[in-house]
Amino acid sequence: MSKPVCAVLGVGPGNGEAFARRFSEGGHAVALMARRGDVTDPLAAELPDARAYRCDAADAGDIERCFAEIRDEMGKVETLIYNAGSGIWGSVEEVSAEDFETCWRINAHGAFVASQQVIPAMKAAGGGNIVMIGATASRRGGPNSAAFAAGKAAQRSLAESMARHLWSAGIHVSLVIIDGIIDLERTRARMPDKPDDFFMAPADIAETVWQTSRQRRSAWSFEVEARPFGENW
Amino acid sequence: MSKPVCAVLGVGPGNGEAFARRFSEGGHAVALMARRGDVTDPLAAELPDARAYRCDAADAGDIERCFAEIRDEMGKVETLIYNAGSGIWGSVEEVSAEDFETCWRINAHGAFVASQQVIPAMKAAGGGNIVMIGATASRRGGPNSAAFAAGKAAQRSLAESMARHLWSAGIHVSLVIIDGIIDLERTRARMPDKPDDFFMAPADIAETVWQTSRQRRSAWSFEVEARPFGENW
Amino acid sequence: MSKPVCAVLGVGPGNGEAFARRFSEGGHAVALMARRGDVTDPLAAELPDARAYRCDAADAGDIERCFAEIRDEMGKVETLIYNAGSGIWGSVEEVSAEDFETCWRINAHGAFVASQQVIPAMKAAGGGNIVMIGATASRRGGPNSAAFAAGKAAQRSLAESMARHLWSAGIHVSLVIIDGIIDLERTRARMPDKPDDFFMAPADIAETVWQTSRQRRSAWSFEVEARPFGENW
Amino acid sequence: MSKPVCAVLGVGPGNGEAFARRFSEGGHAVALMARRGDVTDPLAAELPDARAYRCDAADAGDIERCFAEIRDEMGKVETLIYNAGSGIWGSVEEVSAEDFETCWRINAHGAFVASQQVIPAMKAAGGGNIVMIGATASRRGGPNSAAFAAGKAAQRSLAESMARHLWSAGIHVSLVIIDGIIDLERTRARMPDKPDDFFMAPADIAETVWQTSRQRRSAWSFEVEARPFGENW
Numbered sequence: 001m002s003k004p005v006c007a008v009l010g011v012g013p014g015n016g017e018a019f020a021r022r023f024s025e026g027g028h029a030v031a032l033m034a035r036r037g038d039v040t041d042p043l044a045a046e047l048p049d050a051r052a053y054r055c056d057a058a059d060a061g062d063i064e065r066c067f068a069e070i071r072d073e074m075g076k077v078e079t080l081i082y083n084a085g086s087g088i089w090g091s092v093e094e095v096s097a098e099d100f101e102t103c104w105r106i107n108a109h110g111a112f113v114a115s116q117q118v119i120p121a122m123k124a125a126g127g128g129n130i131v132m133i134g135a136t137a138s139r140r141g142g143p144n145s146a147a148f149a150a151g152k153a154a155q156r157s158l159a160e161s162m163a164r165h166l167w168s169a170g171i172h173v174s175l176v177i178i179d180g181i182i183d184l185e186r187t188r189a190r191m192p193d194k195p196d197d198f199f200m201a202p203a204d205i206a207e208t209v210w211q212t213s214r215q216r217r218s219a220w221s222f223e224v225e226a227r228p229f230g231e232n233w
Numbered sequence: 234m235s236k237p238v239c240a241v242l243g244v245g246p247g248n249g250e251a252f253a254r255r256f257s258e259g260g261h262a263v264a265l266m267a268r269r270g271d272v273t274d275p276l277a278a279e280l281p282d283a284r285a286y287r288c289d290a291a292d293a294g295d296i297e298r299c300f301a302e303i304r305d306e307m308g309k310v311e312t313l314i315y316n317a318g319s320g321i322w323g324s325v326e327e328v329s330a331e332d333f334e335t336c337w338r339i340n341a342h343g344a345f346v347a348s349q350q351v352i353p354a355m356k357a358a359g360g361g362n363i364v365m366i367g368a369t370a371s372r373r374g375g376p377n378s379a380a381f382a383a384g385k386a387a388q389r390s391l392a393e394s395m396a397r398h399l400w401s402a403g404i405h406v407s408l409v410i411i412d413g414i415i416d417l418e419r420t421r422a423r424m425p426d427k428p429d430d431f432f433m434a435p436a437d438i439a440e441t442v443w444q445t446s447r448q449r450r451s452a453w454s455f456e457v458e459a460r461p462f463g464e465n466w
Numbered sequence: 467m468s469k470p471v472c473a474v475l476g477v478g479p480g481n482g483e484a485f486a487r488r489f490s491e492g493g494h495a496v497a498l499m500a501r502r503g504d505v506t507d508p509l510a511a512e513l514p515d516a517r518a519y520r521c522d523a524a525d526a527g528d529i530e531r532c533f534a535e536i537r538d539e540m541g542k543v544e545t546l547i548y549n550a551g552s553g554i555w556g557s558v559e560e561v562s563a564e565d566f567e568t569c570w571r572i573n574a575h576g577a578f579v580a581s582q583q584v585i586p587a588m589k590a591a592g593g594g595n596i597v598m599i600g601a602t603a604s605r606r607g608g609p610n611s612a613a614f615a616a617g618k619a620a621q622r623s624l625a626e627s628m629a630r631h632l633w634s635a636g637i638h639v640s641l642v643i644i645d646g647i648i649d650l651e652r653t654r655a656r657m658p659d660k661p662d663d664f665f666m667a668p669a670d671i672a673e674t675v676w677q678t679s680r681q682r683r684s685a686w687s688f689e690v691e692a693r694p695f696g697e698n699w
Numbered sequence: 700m701s702k703p704v705c706a707v708l709g710v711g712p713g714n715g716e717a718f719a720r721r722f723s724e725g726g727h728a729v730a731l732m733a734r735r736g737d738v739t740d741p742l743a744a745e746l747p748d749a750r751a752y753r754c755d756a757a758d759a760g761d762i763e764r765c766f767a768e769i770r771d772e773m774g775k776v777e778t779l780i781y782n783a784g785s786g787i788w789g790s791v792e793e794v795s796a797e798d799f800e801t802c803w804r805i806n807a808h809g810a811f812v813a814s815q816q817v818i819p820a821m822k823a824a825g826g827g828n829i830v831m832i833g834a835t836a837s838r839r840g841g842p843n844s845a846a847f848a849a850g851k852a853a854q855r856s857l858a859e860s861m862a863r864h865l866w867s868a869g870i871h872v873s874l875v876i877i878d879g880i881i882d883l884e885r886t887r888a889r890m891p892d893k894p895d896d897f898f899m900a901p902a903d904i905a906e907t908v909w910q911t912s913r914q915r916r917s918a919w920s921f922e923v924e925a926r927p928f929g930e931n932w
Contacts, residue, residue, distance in 0.1 A: 060796055091864040092814060092857070097759055100811050100857075104803055108849060112799050115791060141860030150807060153856035154849040158791070158799075161840030161848055165790040167462045183451075197451075204452035211444045218416075218430075219437035219459035226452035229400045293563055324631040325581060325624070330526055333578050333624075337570055341616055345566050348558060374627030382627055383574060383620040390619030391558070391566075394607030398557040633928045649917075663917075670918035677910045684882075684896075685903035685925040692918035695866045 003049055005074045007031040007067070009057060009114055010083035011040050014184045015133065018202035019081050022210045024050060028079065031070045057084035057110035058102065067117035076121035079129040079213055082111045087135075092146040103151030111155050115162060119171070127170040129213040132159045134177045156223075163222045172220055174212050178205060179227040200228050236282055238307045240264040240300070242290060242347055243316035244273050247417045248366065251435035252314050255443045257283060261312065264303045290317035290343035291335065300350035309354035312362040312446055315344045320368075320381045328380040336384030344388050348395060352404070360403040362446040365392045367410045389456075396455050405453055407445050411438060412460040433461050469515055471540045473497040473533070475523060475580055476549035477506050480650045481599065484668035485547050488676045490516060494545065497536045523550035523576035524568065533583035542587035545595040545679055548577045553601075554613045561613040569617030577621050581628060585637070593636040595679040598625045600643045622689075629688050638686055640678050644671060645693040666694050702748055704773045706730040706766070708756060708813055709782035710739050713883045714832065717901035718780050721909045723749060727778065730769045756783035756809035757801065766816035775820035778828040778912055781810045786834075791845040802850030810854050814861060818870070826869040828912040831858045833876045855922075862921050871919055873911050877904060878926040899927050 006028035008019050017039055020030045029049035032040035040052035051074060055066040070077065086106035088099040111132055122128030137149035138156040156175055163173040181187050183199035191198070208226050215221060227233060239261035241252050250272055253263045262282035265273035273285035284307060288299040303310065319339035321332045344365055355361030370382035371389040389408055396406040414420050416432035424431070441459050448454060460466060472494035474485050483505055486496045495515035498506035506518035517540060521532040536543065552572035554565040577598055588594030603615035604622040622641055629639040647653050649665035657664070674692050681687060693699060705727035707718050716738055719729045728748035731739035739751035750773060754765040769776065785805035787798045810831055821827030836848035837855040855874055862872040880886050882898035890897070907925050914920060926932060 092811065092861045093818060093864070097808065097812055097815070100808060104807070104853060108803070108853070109796065109799060112791065112845075112849075113796055116796070119792060137856075141856035141858070141863070143860060143864035146811075146857060146860040146864070149860055150811075150853040150856045154803060154807070154853040157836075157840035157849045157852035158845060159840070161842060161845040162791045164466060164840070165792070165842035165845070167464075170462065172462070180451075199451065201449070201451045204449040208448060208452050208454070215441065216434070216437040217462040218413075218432065218434045219441050220462055221441070221458045222460065223458065225454045225456065227455065229403060229405070229450040229453050231400075233397060325578070325628045326585060326631070330575065330579055330582070333575060337574070337620060341570070341620070342563065342566060345558070345612075345616075346563055349563070352559060370623075374623035374625070374630070376627060376631035379578075379624060379627040379631070383578075383623045386623035387570060387574070387616040387620040390603075390607035390616045391612060392607070394609060394612040394615055395558045397607070398559070398609035398612070630932060633930075636928065638928070646917075665917065667915070667917045670915040674914065674918050674920070681907060682900070682903040683928040684879075684898065684900045685907050686928050687907070687924045688926065689924065691920045691922065693921065695869065695871070695916040695919050697866075699863060 003027060003029040004078035005029050005031060005070070005076065006079040006081065007033060007070060007077045007118070008081045008083055009033040009055060009110070010085065011043070013039055014182050014202045015205055016083045017043060018206035019083060019209055020047060020050065022203070022206035023079065024048065026210055029074055031074055031077070033066060057106050060109070060113045063110060063113045064117060067114070076125065077118045077128070079131070080114060080118045081131045081133065081209065082114055083133045084110050085133065085135070086151065087148045089144050089148060090146060091144055095147040100147040100150065103147040104154055107151035108154035108158060112158055119166065122171045123169050128172070130162065130171065130173045131209055131213060132175050134175050136177065136179045138175070138177055160222065167220065170217065172213065172215070172217070174222055174224060176205070176209055176212065176224045176226055179225060179233065180231050197230050198228065200226065236260060236262040237311035238262050238264060238303070238309065239312040239314065240266060240303060240310045240351070241314045241316055242266040242288060242343070243318065244276070246272055247415050248435045248438055249316045250276060251439035252316060252442055253280060253283065255436070255439035256312065257281065259443060262307055264307055264310070266299060290339050293342070293346045296343060296346045297350060300347070309358065310351045310361070312364070313347060313351045314364045314366065314442065315347055316366045317343050318366065318368070319384065322377050322381060323379060324377055325379040333380045333383065336380040337387055340384035341387035341391060345391055352399065355404045356402050361405070363395065363404065363406045364442055364446060365408050367408050369410065369412045371408070371410055393455065400453065403450065405446065405448070405450070407453070407455055407457060409438070409442055409445065409457045409459055412458060412466065413464050430463050431461065433459065469493060469495040470544035471495050471497060471536070471542065472545040472547065473499060473536060473543045473584070474547045474549055475499040475521060475576070476551065477509070479505055480648050481668045481671055482549045483509060484672035485549065485675055486513060486516065488669070488672035489545065490514065492676055495540055497540055497543070499532060523572050526575070526579045529576060529579045530583060533580065542591065543584045543594070545597070546580060546584045547597045547599065547675065548580055549599045550576050551599065551601070552614070552617065555610050556612060557610055558612040566613040566616065569613040570620055573617035574620035574624060578624055585632065588637045589635050594638070596628065596637065596639045597675055597679060598641050600641050602643065602645045604641070604643055626688065633686065636683065638679065638681070638683070640688055640690060642671070642675055642678065642690045642692055645691060645699065646697050663696050664694065666692065702726060702728040703777035704728050704730060704769070704775065705778040705780065706732060706769060706776045706817070707780045707782055708732040708754060708809070709784060710742070712738055713881050713901045714904055715782045716742060717905035718782060718908055719746060719749065721902070721905035722778065723747065725909055728773055730773055730776070732765060756805050759808070759812045762809060762812045763816060766813065775824065776817045776827070778830070779813060779817045780830045780832065780908065781813055782832045783809050784832065784834070785850065786847045788843050788847060789845060790843055794846040799846040799849065802846040803853055806850035807853035807857060811857055818865065821870045822868050827871070829861065829870065829872045830908055830912060831874050833874045835876065835878045837874065837876055859921065866919065869916065871912065871914070871916070873919070873921055873923060875904070875908055875911065875923045875925055878924060878932065879930050896929050897927065899925065
């Protein structure tokens with residue numbers, strides 16, 4: 001298989017699916033990684049050279065196993081998009097130590113484990129892309145994001161450490177901060193009065209991820225914001 | 234003239250010229266604004282539908298006069314790229330109050346005046362782009378950038394204020410932080426031992442500015458970094 | 467006169483007066499600098515060894531003249547508190563280029579000029595304090611602080627540049643960010659329904675400035691926040 | 700026992716011991732919490748009303764058990780200083796997933812669990828202090844702090860979330876960023892050529908922690924830097 005491989009860890013309806021479509025359109029064979037197959041299986045059937053993998057981002061062993069399969073079946077990964085996320089909301093008085101751990105494990109620890117799986121081949125190849133998908137909470141701890149923001153902050157710090165370490169080896173590590181509400185069936189249902197303009201289109205976010213991963217290496221971005229024009233920030 | 238107009242304030246060899254070329258290639262008629270004509274005049278002759286304007290970013294009246302001419306001759310501005318800059322280096326003990334003022338006037342005050350010239354037509358049109366070109370110093374005051382960083386910090390704050398105010402009107406205000414040494418005859422002469430990889434290609438930076446200005450409005454970026462992959466940051 | 471001298475530039479009712487009282491209580495002879503004498507004259511009569519000076523922070527020559535007088539009459543300055551401020555509110559469409567300049571001149575340029583007046587004697591003495599009084603707007607440009615925030619951002623950048631340059635000479639440059647509404651007759655009148663707890667007591671802010679200026683030099687702070695406990699941030 | 704109780708989690712030679720001494724001097728009964736007793740046992744014998752507790756910050760159950768004992772034996776905690784830390788250095792290629800987890804568990808998860816132990820009584824009392832001890836790495840991920848910085852970033856985010864949630868209940872949550880090398884036998888041995896001035900005195904840091912915890916509530920600080928005057932930053 002001569003297409004470059006893009007692995008998307010965390011493919012649900014919305015961003016994950018849009019990333020897969022954009023990179024497929026851009027000429028990649030896409031590894032679609034998700035806990036369940038409801039989105040990934042039909043998508044693998046639709047996109048040329050795509051494959052679906054069952055993968056639980058909370059389980060380091062599972063991530064390792066899954067990347068081994070991808071290497072065997074699709075070859076080395078050229079772009080890793082880490083889109084797994086867990087957003088448990090609540091203040092320090094409301095969330096539990098288990099919630100605090102879950103948010104960190106899926107947002108940060110999984111990103112660490114997945115990155116370690118793809119870095120050696122990228123170094124050998126002299127290039128590659130690792131894009132982590134962050135959120136407003138990556139930058140600050142809100143009163144009701146005690147668990148979620150701590151996980152996202154750890155992810156952001158890891159991405160920054162990796163960028164500083166790996167850029168000079170030609171590996172473009174970046175962090176895309178999504179600062180808005182994504183247009184999904186469930187967000188529309190939760191906010192029925194919001195106009196279309198309020199929501200972020202997954203395809204638009206995917207375009208930003210794509211463009212970031214294609215930047216020429218004399219002018220790379222690390223932290224990239226994606227925010228709807230009508231957002232109050 | 235049916236092409237959209239891109240006004241670049243601050244066109245020297247390097248970034249300004251590259252911005253003009255990229256937007257011309259992208260279908261814009263480009264207004265080339267600079268204090269002197271040595272770069273802008275031949276460029277205006279080369280690029281289709283481009284025109285050169287003499288403009289001193291340190292002089293508010295001159296900026297106003299110049300934009301009035303552009304409106305008359307080329308029409309309303311769709312994209313403003315504020316690339317004027319003044320980099321006087323030195324610590325608080327080394328720079329003068331005049332240096333401090335010059336850096337602010339060119340980096341921040343000129344950006345304010347130029348923006349006020351283009352905002353009304355952009356609001357009327359329901360859209361537009363204002364891109365300010367920042368630097369590492371936009372984010373922090375180094376020991377030897379007492380004057381320069383203060384001017385760049387004022388520019389960054391202005392850009393942020395404008396973004397928060399104007400995005401909802403469809404005007405995409407953004408700030409591109411250039412965090413590296415640009416590949417120019419004079420920087421090469423100053424650093425003869427550096428490898429090619431060390432320098433930032435103006436065309437690559439221009440590509441980032443272009444992509445930022447074309448982002449879809451459900452996923453806009455405000456602050457965009459451009460940094461060479463080998464930079465130690 | 468053997469007392470160390472504290473110069474407060476910008477003494478009105480509220481913070482400036484409170485700073486003067488706190489440093490007087492701490493054993494300083496205080497130079498009270500303000501455009502008018504309504505607060506400074508009675509205060510100079512009340513506080514031991516204090517003196518009032520007419521000084522316009524928007525006028526570089528006036529600042530220089532005033533510090534020359536202080537040096538003659540009171541001796542070298544051990545602590546400079548730069549409290550002059552100008553808060554013109556409005557978006558980029560509402561404020562004028564003159565407003566933009568005024569905010570910068572009083573918040574940033576005056577701080578630069580005043581600092582240059584006191585640095586030489588501090589360097590000769592191997593120590594000293596320069597405290598700049600910032601605001602929420604020092605850190606970010608809000609939609610309605612196009613002029614004010616740009617001035618405060620320039621001041622913050624200058625303070626950081628100075629800290630990086632001067633700390634190693636024993637001069638403790640710091641920036642106190644006031645992130646709340648100060649308890650003044652005019653703020654009470656503007657917000658008659660707010661509880662006492664909502665407001666920041668100038669004496670409490672003054673205590674923070676005092677403690678910062680007395681930190682031991684193995685553990686200095688640069689940017690110090692002061693925010694009321696009930697503030698929503 | 701009528702003295703307010705200060706619990707220091709993480710008491711080794713250096714900062715932890717200095718915090719205990721400063722709060723004891725300030726009139727607190729100090730609970731000295733550490734994995735081993737070599738520092739805490741003699742210190743408990745020396746400081747009036749102090750007690751030593753064995754506590755492993757990596758073990759949530761142990762933290763809970765320990766605070767239950769403190770409540771029984773000393774009463775409710777007025778000030779919690781979370782000083783446990785784990786600094787494993789290395790890039791993403793050098794540290795293991797276990798290192799990544801250890802850094803997070805001790806720097807962030809332990810802080811979460813300990814905070815949950817003291818918050819209810821603080822809320823009932825209408826006041827209290829929670830001080831977390833951060834590091835340069837709290838703010839950014841360096842190339843060689845992939846694991847450490849991610850743990851510290853999670854801690855910082857948690858502290859910020861807690862501050863935003865708990866300040867209005869009178870609980871002063873703060874984060875002290877230690878940006879330098881602490882003066883310890885082992886750091887002196889590692890850097891034998893550095894002058895005295897290079898190092899941070901634990902007693903000076905303790906003074907900053909003390910002053911922060913005594914700030915009046917109309918002018919609280921959240922993030923407090925402590926940095927030696929000669930540090931290059």
